[in-house]
Amino acid sequence: MADLNRIRSPADYHPYPRKSHRTASTALVILLLGMGGFADAGEEEPPAQLHLNRLALIGGSAVAFRYIGFRYIDRAWYQGQKTDRIRWLNDWGGQTYVNFDKAGHFMGGLFMSQSLNSAYAWAGFDTRSAALMGTLTSWAALLEIEMRDAYFDQWGFSIPDFVANTVGASLPLLHAFFPRTRAIGFKFSYFPSVLYLETEKRKHDNRPYIDHIIDDYEGMTVWMTIAMEQLLPARATALWPDDLGLSLGYGVKGLHGSNVKSRGRFKRYPNLPDAQPEILLGLHYDTRRLPGQSRFARHFKKQLNWIHFPTPAVRIYPDFRIYLLYI
Numbered sequence: 001m002a003d004l005n006r007i008r009s010p011a012d013y014h015p016y017p018r019k020s021h022r023t024a025s026t027a028l029v030i031l032l033l034g035m036g037g038f039a040d041a042g043e044e045e046p047p048a049q050l051h052l053n054r055l056a057l058i059g060g061s062a063v064a065f066r067y068i069g070f071r072y073i074d075r076a077w078y079q080g081q082k083t084d085r086i087r088w089l090n091d092w093g094g095q096t097y098v099n100f101d102k103a104g105h106f107m108g109g110l111f112m113s114q115s116l117n118s119a120y121a122w123a124g125f126d127t128r129s130a131a132l133m134g135t136l137t138s139w140a141a142l143l144e145i146e147m148r149d150a151y152f153d154q155w156g157f158s159i160p161d162f163v164a165n166t167v168g169a170s171l172p173l174l175h176a177f178f179p180r181t182r183a184i185g186f187k188f189s190y191f192p193s194v195l196y197l198e199t200e201k202r203k204h205d206n207r208p209y210i211d212h213i214i215d216d217y218e219g220m221t222v223w224m225t226i227a228m229e230q231l232l233p234a235r236a237t238a239l240w241p242d243d244l245g246l247s248l249g250y251g252v253k254g255l256h257g258s259n260v261k262s263r264g265r266f267k268r269y270p271n272l273p274d275a276q277p278e279i280l281l282g283l284h285y286d287t288r289r290l291p292g293q294s295r296f297a298r299h300f301k302k303q304l305n306w307i308h309f310p311t312p313a314v315r316i317y318p319d320f321r322i323y324l325l326y327i
Contacts, residue, residue, distance in 0.1 A: 050124035058119050066141075087156035095263045098252045098275050102164040103222040105142075107188055109168025111306065112138040117172045131176030138169045183230035186223065187247070187284060187308035191327040193219040195255070208257050208269065215258040221251040221326075223308045225284045243289040247308065249280035249326075253318075282313030282326055 092099075117134030125133065142165040150157035175182045195202065195209050196216040202209035210216045225247045229237045254275040256268035262275035287304040291297075313326035 054123040055120075058123060062137075081153045083151050083153055086150040087153060088150075089156040089158040090160070091158055092160050093264070095261045095267070096259070097217055097255065098262065098277050099160070100217045100220070100222075100250070100252045100277075102160055103250060104217075104220075105161045105164035106168035107186060107222060109138060109142055109165040110171050110186060111168075112141065113169040114172045117176075128176050131173045135169050135173040139166060142166075142169065180230065183227045185225040185227070185305075187225055187306055189221045189223065189249075189308040189310075189327070190216075191219050192216060195219075195257075208255065208272070210258060212258070217252055218255050221249045221278075221280070221308070223247040223249045223282070223284060225308075227286070243286045245284050245286060247282050247284040247311075249278070249282060249308075249313065251278040251280065252276070253278055276318045278315060279317040280313045280315050280323075280326065282308075282323075283311040285309050285311070 094102075113134045115134075116137050117131050120130035120133045121127065143162070146157055146162050146165070149155035171186075192213070193210070193216055195218055196213060199209045199211060210218075225245050227245050228240050229242060232240055252275055254262065254273055256262035256272065256275065260268035262268065264274070267274065287307075287309075288298075288301045290301050290304075292301065310325045310327045313323045315321040315323070
């Protein structure tokens with residue numbers, strides 16, 4: 001049976017999502033706001049030499065946003081009990097968010113690394129050097145945040161989160177050294193879940209709910225995209241639309257809330273089913289092929305390409321469902 005869009009019926013929602021380590025979103029606050037203005041500025045036309053003034057601007061912006069970001073984090077998040085040793089977490093089981101928080105860490109590492117990669121290219125580094133420096137800088141920033149988490153009893157150093165950060169931050173480096181891997185990309189989509197839209201009502205009814213949009217994992221989907229023109233034979237490429245590709249999506253349903261378990265013996269709502277992963281197949285649009293060839297237009301289109309816009313899709317797990325438009 002085909003759905004007109006992604007909006008699910010109440011029967012599709014059981015639980016509610018727990019709050020992850022905020023490494024990915026924190027990283028964006030600390031560095032990406034400062035680096036975003038440089039992103040892709042010199043990618044198509046790399047400078048012939050290193051521009052020390054540009055490099056100094058990048059470094060100064062990073063220092064400033066790091067200082068501002070950590071001052072906010074120290075006040076807003078690190079209010080729990082501090083320990084004198086690292087609290088190691090091996091939370092591979094996905095009992096809280098069905099490992100969707102790891103997808104968030106992956107995307108945060110990827111986005112930061114790609115932005116810094118483009119900033120270093122703008123400063124005059126060659127493609128491989130810029131990618132290497134972007135990966136190392138973003139990896140170090142994410143490691144610093146994870147180490148801050150490590151000494152608080154409320155958080156801890158999550159090994160799976162760190163692995164996801166590392167893999168995401170390394171992807172632009174892989175693309176730089178092996179260009180054919182650029183056929184694989186990643187995007188993000190979001191449509192608010194009823195857990196977030198009906199927060200007050202659900203609180204009153206003692207049902208799963210979400211207070212903050214950043215925790216609304218049930219409304220989020222991460223997509224691995226495939227650029228078909230780089231994979232298909234020459235004859236087939238001529239028939240395939242240039243701005244259309246295939247995508248594989250990962251999401252979750254049935255979460256029990258922020259910072260609570262959604263699966264297993266200790267889940268927040270014992271009478272509700274365990275949360276489950278969702279696997280989807282869909283299409284995606286390559287916004288880089290939109291009209292406009294000015295430097296600003298190219299930059300804008302490339303940043304827009306991080307978003308997975310609504311397309312037809314098919315859910316293949318945990319059950320089969322057709323979405324005429326998956327938002």
